[in-house]
Amino acid sequence: DGGITQSPKYLFRKEGQNVTLSCEQNLNHDAMYWYRQDPGQGLRLIYYSQIVNDFQKGDIAEGYSVSREKKESFPLTVTSAQKNPTAFYLCASSIDRTVSNEKLFFGSGTQLSVL
Amino acid sequence: DAKTTQPPSMDCAEGRAANLPCNHSTISGNEYVYWYRQIHSQGPQYIIHGLKNNETNEMASLIITEDRKSSTLILPHATLRDTAVYYCIVRVGYGGATNKLIFGTGTLLAVQP
Numbered sequence: 001d002g003g004i005t006q007s008p009k010y011l012f013r014k015e016g017q018n019v020t021l022s023c024e025q026n027l028n029h030d031a032m033y034w035y036r037q038d039p040g041q042g043l044r045l046i047y048y049s050q051i052v053n054d055f056q057k058g059d060i061a062e063g064y065s066v067s068r069e070k071k072e073s074f075p076l077t078v079t080s081a082q083k084n085p086t087a088f089y090l091c092a093s094s095i096d097r098t099v100s101n102e103k104l105f106f107g108s109g110t111q112l113s114v115l
Numbered sequence: 116d117a118k119t120t121q122p123p124s125m126d127c128a129e130g131r132a133a134n135l136p137c138n139h140s141t142i143s144g145n146e147y148v149y150w151y152r153q154i155h156s157q158g159p160q161y162i163i164h165g166l167k168n169n170e171t172n173e174m175a176s177l178i179i180t181e182d183r184k185s186s187t188l189i190l191p192h193a194t195l196r197d198t199a200v201y202y203c204i205v206r207v208g209y210g211g212a213t214n215k216l217i218f219g220t221g222t223l224l225a226v227q228p
Contacts, residue, residue: 041220042202042219042220044218090158103149103161103164104159104161105161106158109157
């Protein structure tokens with residue numbers, strides 16, 4: 001089945017540790033996105049990538065880093081600089097950055113908690 | 116950026132139509148209205164979108180007022196599985212670097228048996 005796969009489902013981070021969240025898609029989509037969701041809140045955009053080897057900061061990029069070496073993959077690293085990392089992280093993709101009415105396809109999310 | 120206003124929560128009886136309102140009074144002419152829903156602890160799911168005409172698909176209908184300042188998502192026969200947070204989103208920008216959706220807090224629809 002085509003779709004977006006996020007792993008792991010649950011992740012725990014120790015103080016001062018960097019952790020990486022995986023996001024893989026087999027939809028042949030150009031654009032990929034990372035969102036953060038806090039309890040009872042909407043989604044906030046962390047980073048997005050319109051094409052391989054290119055990515056842009058979203059609204060809350062501080063303390064996070066990404067890479068886009070392959071079209072299928074857009075991993076997110078939560079660094080030790082992110083002081084409040086506990087949240088539900090969602091990865092999404094869309095077909096083409098130039099399409100005016102594209103829709104987002106979301107993964108099932110990763111819940112990150114601090115030990 | 117156009118913003119949206121939705122009620123924080125609504126109830127609906129199972130089998131009845133659920134009508135979810137959304138205000139977007141600052142919407143501009145080339146901005147689409149999107150609806151997504153999120154079931155607890157899952158990723159959001161696309162439902163429907165439109166520009167100015169009413170739209171219908173297998174999941175729902177979208178009614179946009181003539182002045183485009185508000186819209187209503189209609190689930191014609193709500194089931195317990197429709198219990199979720201529903202997001203109304205006005206698309207920001209057109210292509211390129213601003214090609215992203217901004218999610219607010221949405222409406223929690225509780226379908227009652």
